[in-house]
Amino acid sequence: MTRLSLCGFAALALFATTPLRAQEPSPPAGAPASAPNAPPKPDPAPMLTPPKFGTWGIDLAGRDTSVKPGDDFNRYANGKYLDALKIPADRTGYGVNYVLSELSENQVHAILEEEARKLPAGAVPATDGAKGAAFYKAFMDEGRINALGAKPLQPELAAIRAADTRVKLAALMGRGSQGFNASIFDVYIDADPKAPDRYVLNFVQGGLGLPDRDYYLQAAFADKKTKYQAYVARMLTMIGWPDPQAAARAVVAYETAIAQASWTRADRRDVEKTYNPMTVAQLAKFAPGFPWTTFLKAAEVPGLPKVIVNEKTAFPKISAVFARTPLPTLRAWAAFHLADSSAAYLSEPFVQARFEFRSRDLSGVEEQRLRWKRAVAAADGAMGEAIGRVYVERHFPPEAKAKIDALVTDLKTAMGARIQRLTWMSPATKKEALEKLANFTTKVGYPSKWKDYSALTVREDDLYGDMERSTAFEWRRQVKRINDPVDRTEWFMTPQTANAYYNSVMNEVVFPAAELQAPFFDPTADAAVNYGGIGMVIGHEITHGFDDEGRKTDGKGILRNWWTEEDAKKFEAAAKGLGTQYSSYEPVPGSHINGELTMGENIADLGGFLIALDAYHLSLKGQPAPVIDGLTGDQRFFLAYAQGWRDKRRDEAVKQQLVSDPHSPEAFRVNGVVRNIDAWYQAFDIKPGDKLYLKPEERARIW
Helix, strand or coil: CCEEEEEEEECCCCCEEEEEEECCCCCCCCCCCCCCCCCCCCCCCCCCCCCCCCCCCCCHHHCCCCCCCCCCHHHHHHHHHHHHCCCCCCCCEEEHHHHHHHHHHHHHHHHHHHHHHHCCCCCCCCCHHHHHHHHHHHHHCHHHHHHHCCHHHHHHHHHHHCCCCHHHHHHHHHHHHHCCCCCCEEEEEEEECCEEEEEEEEEEECCCCCCCCHHHHCHHHHHHHHHHHHHHHHHHHHCCCCCHHHHHHHHHHHHHHHHHHCCCHHHHCCCCCCCEEECHHHHHHHCCCCCHHHHHHHCCCCCCCCEEECCCCHHHHHHHHHHHCCHHHHHHHHHHHHHHHHHHHCCHHHHHHHHHHHHHHHHCCCCCCCHHHHHHHHHHHHCHHHHHHHHHHHHCCHHHHHHHHHHHHHHHHHHHHHHHHCCCCCHHHHHHHHHHHHCCEEEEECCCCCCCCCCCCCCCCCHHHHHHHHHHHHHHHHHHCCCCECCCCCCCCCCCCCCCEEECCCCEEEEEHHHCCCCCCCCCCCHHHHHHHHHHHHHHHHHHCCCCCHHHECCCCCECCCCCHHHHHHHHHHHHHHHHHHHCCCCECCECCCCCCCHHHHHHHHHHHHHHHHHHHHHCCCCCCCCECCECHHHHHHHHHHHCCCEEECHHHHHHHHHHCCCCCHHHHHHHHHCCCHHHHHHCCCCECECCCCCHHHCCCCC
16 A cells, blocks of 8 residues: 545545545445345446537536525536436445446446456466456356355364464464455555655554444444444354354454554544654564564565554554453454455355445445446456556547646646745745656556566456455565565556546656546547646646645655745644634534545645646636636636536445545535635625635635
């Protein structure tokens, strides 16, 4: 995992990269919610080409012009669309970003089906395409999977039952990086933030089965915790664990103690607090009670000169919880997490149980996704770049890459000019900021070097084994290079992912091919629409290099303070003001946005918008923007931005997002941004008394 800043709709489980939108969590596998004898629902014709939005890139009919722009700009831009929008029964939400994801899903499905038809029955696949097809076929072989029942779990369950010491249990946890076993401490290998040309192993807190520590500790989630305990008992019953009800109570009590010791997600965002290098001997002394050496040996990474401990103060507390918890509880915890993490790849009862809790109870999803969609997700997750090579050949024309490269140049120019004009920043800090901007690397469309899957064995009759082997393959691939220089060609998203990210230790912005489509980018659309769409996406990612966490690394990706003390204070004061605004928003009654958790994404939204607007104005080369359908260039830009976020989510999914996701809900990524933009007030004649109006001195001014 890597510290990424994602742009999207629900966040990836990555620690070092920031995506644009929070991504829909990978849908847990499960059975259809309909009765066993009900006829299957017809699968509608799949969408295989990008959607079109009006004649020049905007859906004018989707607006609700009865709403004043200054009262609710999101409703003004998207109201009729949102009123008509129905969330599919198998989704936590739906809208523009989900449509792009479905487009990619359909295109990948077509690729896998085509490759599967070429694969001879019983053949051992050798090529990447054949392996992806075999993975897909293994998932689709529901009869074989159901006949196996819980049999695939038996070797691991036997090892758990035989673990009569904490040392043996720690060894099983260490093996979790190569399979389905869980750990109270997770590990990943990434570039060292203080020496980004070398890899280092990172330890992060783990051990929880609910989405966040708050689910164990806040009264608002008490009903979810109760349902979770019932789910633990259900899973333990299904694998034949003794006294499952009592074991489930003990497991949840154990996890509650871990949650009490764990850091909040807001604290975990701090790249300085989470950089704590230690030798393994120092870690063992600092956090006694856990067999660290045994764990690392089982993970196949012994003898490391140092590791990075992320949530430092939590480690001795969690180790103490492990040391004092009775062995039967530790074994029951390990058995449950083994069953839970692998349930999507087991027989129907496991699939159904996991769906009912993780999708229905936690997120409000009404129906399980079709099996082929889950098969596509599994194959794509295991062999994403192998599939991506074919995807790019079919769906990403070279001219699109050239146009995006040009847009990135425009956005970097606009950002440079904005830095130069800042009145609150000193010349010394400006110099460093401009050097960082000059060192940005941009990756567009697809990797220059594809991942090699030749060492991965895939069988069309062994889904559980395929998942284990793919996990072990990826972990060993990372372990093998731990002493090598960092591979700067690597991507942390596949080309078929509709999202984007900024990677701080690489100081790079990355735009997969699937993101470079309407409504974000359309070569035939009005320029204002493209700058308000993909221009904002690019600007968002660039701004992540200068948000509250990104600003702490320099142009080489090194974690260091390059700010004057006075400039840092001014930045923090402005950021705090923006955070206060967002913390006042209440997407669901009784549940507010956490302005600290979402700080980086909110700053990136605001900064990215301003940079894209500047770039649009620069593209006019001093000429007035044309008026189209009665709308000025700036008005079209604002509408394009707003229509890129027209999504709807279930209330339960929003509640989960508010405590576990660094992205604000979509409506507030519209209204929370525009009310801080002077040009919006001018474009739509916003006046005092309008609900979104802010006095000029109250508007956040950062980048």
